[in-house]
Amino acid sequence: MPDSLPNADKAAARSGSKPVRQRRTAFGRFFSRIFPSLRFEGSLEGQFRRWYSENVRSRIRSVIWIPVAALLIAMLAGGPFSDLRAALVAPRDQSLFDLMRFGVLLPSCIALLIATYTHLYTRWFTPVAQVVLPVHALCFVVMDAFMHRQGYSLNAMMPLLTLAPYFVFGMVQAQAVRTVALVVVMYALGGYLGGLDSGQRTFDLVILLFAAALGAAVHYSLQKSVRHSYLSTQIMSESLNRDALTGIHNRRMFDEHAARMWQQAARANAPIALLMIDIDHFKAFNDYGGHQAGDACLVKVAGVLNRASRRPLDLTARYGGEEFAILLYDTRRDRVEELCRELHASLANLAIAHPAFTDNQLVTFSIGAACVEPQPERRVEGLIQLADEALYTAKERGRNRTVVMDREYETLRTGTFRVQRRSRETAAA
Numbered sequence: 001m002p003d004s005l006p007n008a009d010k011a012a013a014r015s016g017s018k019p020v021r022q023r024r025t026a027f028g029r030f031f032s033r034i035f036p037s038l039r040f041e042g043s044l045e046g047q048f049r050r051w052y053s054e055n056v057r058s059r060i061r062s063v064i065w066i067p068v069a070a071l072l073i074a075m076l077a078g079g080p081f082s083d084l085r086a087a088l089v090a091p092r093d094q095s096l097f098d099l100m101r102f103g104v105l106l107p108s109c110i111a112l113l114i115a116t117y118t119h120l121y122t123r124w125f126t127p128v129a130q131v132v133l134p135v136h137a138l139c140f141v142v143m144d145a146f147m148h149r150q151g152y153s154l155n156a157m158m159p160l161l162t163l164a165p166y167f168v169f170g171m172v173q174a175q176a177v178r179t180v181a182l183v184v185v186m187y188a189l190g191g192y193l194g195g196l197d198s199g200q201r202t203f204d205l206v207i208l209l210f211a212a213a214l215g216a217a218v219h220y221s222l223q224k225s226v227r228h229s230y231l232s233t234q235i236m237s238e239s240l241n242r243d244a245l246t247g248i249h250n251r252r253m254f255d256e257h258a259a260r261m262w263q264q265a266a267r268a269n270a271p272i273a274l275l276m277i278d279i280d281h282f283k284a285f286n287d288y289g290g291h292q293a294g295d296a297c298l299v300k301v302a303g304v305l306n307r308a309s310r311r312p313l314d315l316t317a318r319y320g321g322e323e324f325a326i327l328l329y330d331t332r333r334d335r336v337e338e339l340c341r342e343l344h345a346s347l348a349n350l351a352i353a354h355p356a357f358t359d360n361q362l363v364t365f366s367i368g369a370a371c372v373e374p375q376p377e378r379r380v381e382g383l384i385q386l387a388d389e390a391l392y393t394a395k396e397r398g399r400n401r402t403v404v405m406d407r408e409y410e411t412l413r414t415g416t417f418r419v420q421r422r423s424r425e426t427a428a429a
């Protein structure tokens with residue numbers, strides 16, 4: 001898919017529908033040239049947002065504690081410390097003021113704070129904060145107008161509230177800009193309804209818009225660098241788990257995934273299957289066709305095998321050299337046998353000629369499959385050993401075939417197969 005396509009067109013191309021032409025104004029085109037969209041393609045954007053919001057969770061929590069603590073102190077000061085309150089904030093009619101502070105600001109801050117400690121945070125925090133912050137803006141401007149009439153000013157709170165969506169609440173650029181726009185609209189509306197002096201209102205709005213624009217520019221460049229480092233970390237960890245030649249998962253990923261799947265299956269009483277696949281006579285392929293042709297053959301075989309692991313928990317990996325492994329979760333013997341037949345047929349369809357044979361013989365592979373129900377007292381090494389033994393048997397029986405083992409697992413003793421294999425090799429020699 002060409003990189004020059006806009007995101008919407010790429011998504012449309014993937015889904016097979018007609019591309020949606022985005023109509024942009026000249027200003028929109030000019031703006032997007034200066035600030036290109038930071039959004040990632042497809043599911044990566046969702047992954048990034050989840051990662052980012054988890055990353056800023058504790059920071060958000062610590063910051064919300066500040067207004068919660070301040071408002072709780074102010075509330076206490078209204079009871080046993082009323083003289084102190086009179087000395088600090090002295091509006092004569094407290095009822096509206098207290099309604100805003102203790103009826104709206106304090107409960108909503110506490111709700112947000114609690115959310116940061118629970119599982120609700122992931123799904124609900126940002127949408128709720130996008131509503132709560134403009135409501136706070138409305139409260140502040142009403143309090144502002146009230147304080148003005150009393151001869152006090154609260155203006156400093158508004159620029160802080162305008163910057164909070166960018167730098168405190170862990171929102172991505174579009175969410176923060178939408179929230180800040182609402183904060184400014186609420187301020188203008190609240191200031192008008194609250195009867196704030198029009199000169200003061202205009203001055204405050206200019207300050208707010210300035211803070212909003214400055215915040216957006218700084219947030220944009222911060223987001224750019226955060227996204228950049230996220231992407232490099234993602235690419236690095238992906239390449240750590242991928243085989244450089246074939247692009248499928250590598251041995252390292254296989255080992256990690258096998259151990260995790262084993263534990264999961266033991267907990268869920270689910271059967272799992274491991275297929276070990278080894279290309280037949282591959283040394284001869286290299287010797288006659290050359291290493292480059294051998295590499296190309298490995299890539300094609302990996303492509304065939306990779307199609308076998310479509311479900312989320314299944315995995316195809318290059319186990320080493322010309323050997324591959326497929327792990328299948330919750331899969332029984334009959335399905336394994338069917339899948340192995342399909343794999344042999346798919347490879348035959350590719351019709352890769354074997355250069356070592358003159359009679360048009362094609363490249364084939366042998367499959368050793370192990371089907372077991374993991375038990376806590378057993379280890380995943382037993383599964384690998386059983387599949388390995390099945391593969392060895394398939395080779396021994398003439399190659400280009402599948403051998404499935406399952407009951408042997410009951411009597412499996414780690415290490416014994418290798419001993420048996422060696423003694424068989426000695427007897428054959």
Ligand SMILES: Nc1nc2c(ncn2[C@@H]2O[C@H](COP(=O)(O)OP(=O)(O)OP(=O)(O)O)[C@@H](O)[C@H]2O)c(=O)[nH]1
Nearest residue numbers: 278279280281282283284286291294295321322395
């Ligand atoms: N081209 C290429 N060859 C590789 C690669 N990794 C391993 N090999 C070759 O794979 C061959 C494996 O040969 P053997 O283990 O003797 O097995 P075989 O010839 O396939 O014999 P059987 O498995 O018994 O059918 C060796 O010649 C390795 O050099 C690779 O990345 N590229």
